[in-house]
Amino acid sequence: MRIKELLALEGKGQHITVEGWVRTKRDSRDVSFVALNDGSCIDNMQVVLPKSFPLFDDIEPRLSNGASVTVRGRLVKSQGTGQSVEVLPDEITVQGEANPAEYPLQKKRHSFEFLREIAHLRPRTNTFGAVARIRSAMSYAIHSYFNERGFVYVHTPVITGSDCEGAGEMFRVTTFPLDKIPVTKDGVDFSRDFFGKEASLTVSGQLEAEIYALALKNVYTFGPTFRAENSNTSRHLAEFWMVEPEMAFCDISLNMDTAEEFIKYILKYVLTNCRLDMEFFSTMIEKGVVENLEHITESSFERITYTEAVNELKKSGKNFDYPVEWGMDLQSEHEKFITQEIFRKPVIVTDYPRDIKAFYMKQNDDGRTVRAMDVLVPRLGEIIGGSERENDHGRLLSRIREMGLDEKNYWWYLELRKYGSVPHSGFGLGFERLIQFVTGMQNIRDVIPFPRCVGTLDF
RNA sequence: UCCUCUGUAGCUCAGUCGGUAGAGCAGUUGACUGUUAAUCAAUUGGUCGCAGGUUCGAGUCCUGCCGGGGGAGCCA
Numbered sequence: 001m002r003i004k005e006l007l008a009l010e011g012k013g014q015h016i017t018v019e020g021w022v023r024t025k026r027d028s029r030d031v032s033f034v035a036l037n038d039g040s041c042i043d044n045m046q047v048v049l050p051k052s053f054p055l056f057d058d059i060e061p062r063l064s065n066g067a068s069v070t071v072r073g074r075l076v077k078s079q080g081t082g083q084s085v086e087v088l089p090d091e092i093t094v095q096g097e098a099n100p101a102e103y104p105l106q107k108k109r110h111s112f113e114f115l116r117e118i119a120h121l122r123p124r125t126n127t128f129g130a131v132a133r134i135r136s137a138m139s140y141a142i143h144s145y146f147n148e149r150g151f152v153y154v155h156t157p158v159i160t161g162s163d164c165e166g167a168g169e170m171f172r173v174t175t176f177p178l179d180k181i182p183v184t185k186d187g188v189d190f191s192r193d194f195f196g197k198e199a200s201l202t203v204s205g206q207l208e209a210e211i212y213a214l215a216l217k218n219v220y221t222f223g224p225t226f227r228a229e230n231s232n233t234s235r236h237l238a239e240f241w242m243v244e245p246e247m248a249f250c251d252i253s254l255n256m257d258t259a260e261e262f263i264k265y266i267l268k269y270v271l272t273n274c275r276l277d278m279e280f281f282s283t284m285i286e287k288g289v290v291e292n293l294e295h296i297t298e299s300s301f302e303r304i305t306y307t308e309a310v311n312e313l314k315k316s317g318k319n320f321d322y323p324v325e326w327g328m329d330l331q332s333e334h335e336k337f338i339t340q341e342i343f344r345k346p347v348i349v350t351d352y353p354r355d356i357k358a359f360y361m362k363q364n365d366d367g368r369t370v371r372a373m374d375v376l377v378p379r380l381g382e383i384i385g386g387s388e389r390e391n392d393h394g395r396l397l398s399r400i401r402e403m404g405l406d407e408k409n410y411w412w413y414l415e416l417r418k419y420g421s422v423p424h425s426g427f428g429l430g431f432e433r434l435i436q437f438v439t440g441m442q443n444i445r446d447v448i449p450f451p452r453c454v455g456t457l458d459f
Numbered sequence: 460u461c462c463u464c465u466g467u468a469g470c471u472c473a474g475u476c477g478g479u480a481g482a483g484c485a486g487u488u489g490a491c492u493g494u495u496a497a498u499c500a501a502u503u504g505g506u507c508g509c510a511g512g513u514u515c516g517a518g519u520c521c522u523g524c525c526g527g528g529g530g531a532g533c534c535a
Binding site for chain 1: 460469470471486487492493496497526527533
C-alpha cells in the first residue's frame with residue numbers, strides 16, 4: 001500500500017509494509033523518528049524506531065536523508081500531533097544508503113536554480129514531487145475533458161516536412177554527416193537526405209489537426225512541440241507540450257466558449273483531486289493561489305476585441321514603455337495591464353489586425369482584422385492562442401501569396417478548402433504555462449521534468 | 460539576441476576604503492528531549508566561476524570569456 005492510502009487509515013495495530021525514501025530523521029532519547037516519503041502524496045509516514053530495536057546502532061545511522069527503506073510493522077494511532085498515524089516497525093530493510101556527507105538534498109529549503117542542477121534528485125523534494133503529481137493529473141484531466149465531449153485524440157507527427165506556420169525557428173532533422181554535407185551549386189542537396197527533402201521537428205500540430213477535424217469534427221492533439229528560438233525567459237522552452245483542439249462547424253465564438261470551459265474544467269479537476277498539493281502551492285509557492293483559481297472557476301472570462309483593448313489601454317493614461325497604437329501587437333506590459341489591472345481576471349482578446357497574425361486566420365469583413373483570439377491570464381499573459389481558420393479557398397490562397405509564402409507547400413491545406421470546406425476553429429494551449437498558472441511556479445523550467453532551453457541540455 | 464543584476468564552504472549568503480576568509484544551515488562528535496525545518500555545545504570544511512591586467516599587495520579595481528537570476532523581444 002502507498003503512504004497516501006495508509007495515512008487515510010485508522011491505526012489499529014494492523015500489519016503493514018511501507019516503502020519509501022527517508023525525508024528527515026529526528027532523534028530523541030528513547031526513539032528515533034524517521035519520516036518516509038514514497039511520492040504518493042506530499043505527506044510523510046512517520047516510523048518510530050525505539051532504541052530497544054534489534055541492531056538499533058547498526059540500522060539507525062543508515063536511515064539518513066535519501067536512503068531507501070522497506071519497513072514492515074504495525075500501523076498505530078500517533079502519540080504526536082503532526083500526524084494521525086505512525087508505524088511501529090518489526091523489521092527494517094535499508095535498500096540503498098545515501099551518504100549524508102555527500103547527499104545534496106538537505107532538510108532546509110533549496111533554491112530552484114540549485115535544484116535544476118540536480119534534476120535527478122529534485123523530484124524527491126516537496127515542491128517537485130507536487131509539480132509532478134499536478135502535471136500528471138492535469139494531463140489526465142485534459143484527456144478526460146475531450147473524451148467526455150467526443151473529441152478524437154489525434155497523433156500529429158513530430159517530424160515534419162513543412163514549416164507551415166512559418167512562425168519560429170525550427171530544429172532540423174537530418175542523417176547527413178555534419179562534416180560532409182552533400183552540396184550542389186544550388187546549396188544543400190536535401191534529395192539525398194533521409195526523407196529526400198528538408199525535415200524538421202514540429203512547431204505545431206494544428207495544420208494536420210485541421211485535416212482530421214474536417215473528417216471527425218472534433219479532435220485534439222496533445223504532444224511535444226519544438227521551437228529553436230533563442231528566447232531566454234521564464235516562460236519559454238525549446239521543447240514543450242501543447243494541447244491543440246480543432247473543431248469543425250465551429251466559429252470563433254464557440255471556440256472561445258470551449259477555451260473558457262476547458263480551462264475551468266482543468267482548474268476544477270485539480271482543485272478537487274489534488275487538494276493537498278494545491279494547498280502546499282497556496283502556502284509555500286504562491287500565496288492564495290487556491291482562492292484565485294476558485295474565483296476564476298466561478299466567474300466568466302472577460303471578452304473584448306483588440307480595438308477595444310487598445311482604447312482601454314489608451315484611456316488608462318498609463319505610461320507604457322511601448323506606446324499603444326492600433327496595428328501594433330500587444331506587448332507583455334499591455335497584456336499584463338489588461339488582465340491584472342483593468343479586469344483582474346482572464347481576458348479573451350479577439351479580432352486582431354490581420355497584418356500581425358498568421359496567414360490561416362479567417363479574415364473579417366472589415367478587411368483589416370482576423371478572427372484571432374488570445375486568452376490572457378494574470379501573472380503570465382498569453383496562455384492560449386487560437387482562431388477561426390480561413391475556410392474560403394480563394395481568400396486563403398490570396399493571403400498565402402500576399403505573405404510571400406510558397407503555395408506549393410500548402411497544396412493539401414488548400415485542398416481542404418476545395419472539398420467540403422466548413423467553418424472551423426481551434427486553439428493552442430501551452431501546457432507548461434497552464435501548470436505555471438495553476439501552481440504559481442515562477443519559472444517554466446521547474447514545471448517540466450527535464451527542461452530543454454538554449455544552451456542547456458543536461459539530463 | 461538586447462538590457463540589467465549576479466557568481467565566495469555541500470547549500471543560502473556577508474565580506475567596509477585594495478591589506479591575506481566569515482555567518483547560518485548541512486556534515487561529524489557530544490548533550491538534551493514523543494520529535495515535527497527539533498534544540499544546545501564543540502568541530503571539520505575555501506583554487507573567492509575561468510583567463511589575463513593594474514598594484515608592494517586583488518574576493519574587492521580593469522578587460523575578456525563562461526555560468527545563473529530578473530526584464531524585454533519572439534511566442535505557447
